[in-house]
Amino acid sequence: MLLTGCSNDESSPAESTGSATDDKVVIITSLKPFALMIDEAYGDFVESSYLVPPEQSPHHVTLRPSAVNRLRSADLLIWAGPELESFLPGLLSRFGFEHVDAASNTSSTERRLQLAALEVLPAALLVEYGKSGLSDDQQTELPPGAHAHALGSVDPHFWLSLAAVEALLVRIEQIIVRLHLGDVSGRSAQGETLQKQLSGSRQAFMDRLKRSFPASGSAIVDSFPLVYSYHPAFNYLLRELGIPDEGYLTRNPESGVPPSAIAAFLETAAENEICMLAEPQYTLPVERLMAKLAGGAKKASRTVVADPLGVEADSFSDLYAGVRKALRACLGAQARPESDS
Numbered sequence: 288m289l290l291t292g293c294s295n296d297e298s299s300p301a302e303s304t305g306s307a308t309d310d311k312v313v314i315i316t317s318l319k320p321f322a323l324m325i326d327e328a329y330g331d332f333v334e335s336s337y338l339v340p341p342e343q344s345p346h347h348v349t350l351r352p353s354a355v356n357r358l359r360s361a362d363l364l365i366w367a368g369p370e371l372e373s374f375l376p377g378l379l380s381r382f383g384f385e386h387v388d389a390a391s392n393t394s395s396t397e398r399r400l401q402l403a404a405l406e407v408l409p410a411a412l413l414v415e416y417g418k419s420g421l422s423d424d425q426q427t428e429l430p431p432g433a434h435a436h437a438l439g440s441v442d443p444h445f446w447l448s449l450a451a452v453e454a455l456l457v458r459i460e461q462i463i464v465r466l467h468l469g470d471v472s473g474r475s476a477q478g479e480t481l482q483k484q485l486s487g488s489r490q491a492f493m494d495r496l497k498r499s500f501p502a503s504g505s506a507i508v509d510s511f512p513l514v515y516s517y518h519p520a521f522n523y524l525l526r527e528l529g530i531p532d533e534g535y536l537t538r539n540p541e542s543g544v545p546p547s548a549i550a551a552f553l554e555t556a557a558e559n560e561i562c563m564l565a566e567p568q569y570t571l572p573v574e575r576l577m578a579k580l581a582g583g584a585k586k587a588s589r590t591v592v593a594d595p596l597g598v599e600a601d602s603f604s605d606l607y608a609g610v611r612k613a614l615r616a617c618l619g620a621q622a623r624p625e626s627d628s
């Protein structure tokens with residue numbers, strides 16, 4: 288299928304004044320990966336775009352007025368939740384977005400709906416913060432209220448979990464049907480046909496993602512290096528692929544790494560084979576950190592850049608395959624120690 292729909296950045300014109308004429312549902316997402324995912328799954332039925340340029344950290348967002356204005360044209364806004372996009376709740380109330388479940392049943396063309404992924408994903412699919420010893424003392428290092436991300440205990444970086452992606456899409460599908468037909472029950476014959484088309488399209492998309500290699504971490508190595516991440520963007524992926532996760536250095540990359548976390552990292556990392564996953568935005572601080580380690584390390588260490596926001600990606604498949612490829616390099620790039628267990 289040809290992918291055409293995604294109008295990619297915030298500089299793209301905000302033309303649509305309503306969805307009545309072309310009958311595509313207009314979905315605006317907070318972040319690029321969500322728009323890519325919706326476009327690849329449902330591009331024939333929806334028009335999707337995102338608010339935050341992927342070069343910008345979602346933790347530290349300043350939207351241009353043009354991006355803010357585009358909110359007026361949205362039928363539906365998809366975001367992770369206030370744990371991640373702390374800049375959004377104010378805008379959503381300013382533009383009168385209603386929670387999908389709270390919205391009244393009367394159909395109105397003026398209506399704007401919003402859905403926070405973290406609110407609709409089953410708890411079993413969510414990852415909690417705080418597994419790692421590195422991160423627990425970080426709360427005290429942050430100025431109060433500096434970063435909403437640090438307040439919640441749920442890790443909001445859900446989109447590298449295929450199970451979470453699928454659960455979210457299933458939920459979005461129902462809303463697309465509702466918005467498309469103005470049919471709140473979704474029970475008409477037309478609604479059922481559309482529902483089938485959407486779920487067929489979603490399944491084809493999920494199948495593409497599931498074919499990415501490796502299917503599991505143990506398909507690559509018998510014994511894992513200690514896998515760290517600079518910031519916890521990869522927890523969901525690691526868990527889904529059965530790869531033990533040593534933890535992350537900072538929840539709030541804009542504020543740097545607390546000295547206590549650096550000390551703990553250096554101590555553990557010096558004794559073990561490690562791999563650090565770093566996002567393109569943070570390669571510099573990671574390089575500095577790894578340089579500190581290099582002097583004292585007794586075993587191999589490496590840094591692999593992986594991009595969960597898909598700065599360069601044209602599709603979600605592209606983004607996802609890129610991250611898995613990086614992970615593969617992280618696990619298997621060097622000869623593994625012979626006699627570990």
Ligand SMILES: [Zn+2]
Nearest residue numbers: 346444518520
């Ligand atoms: Zn983050």
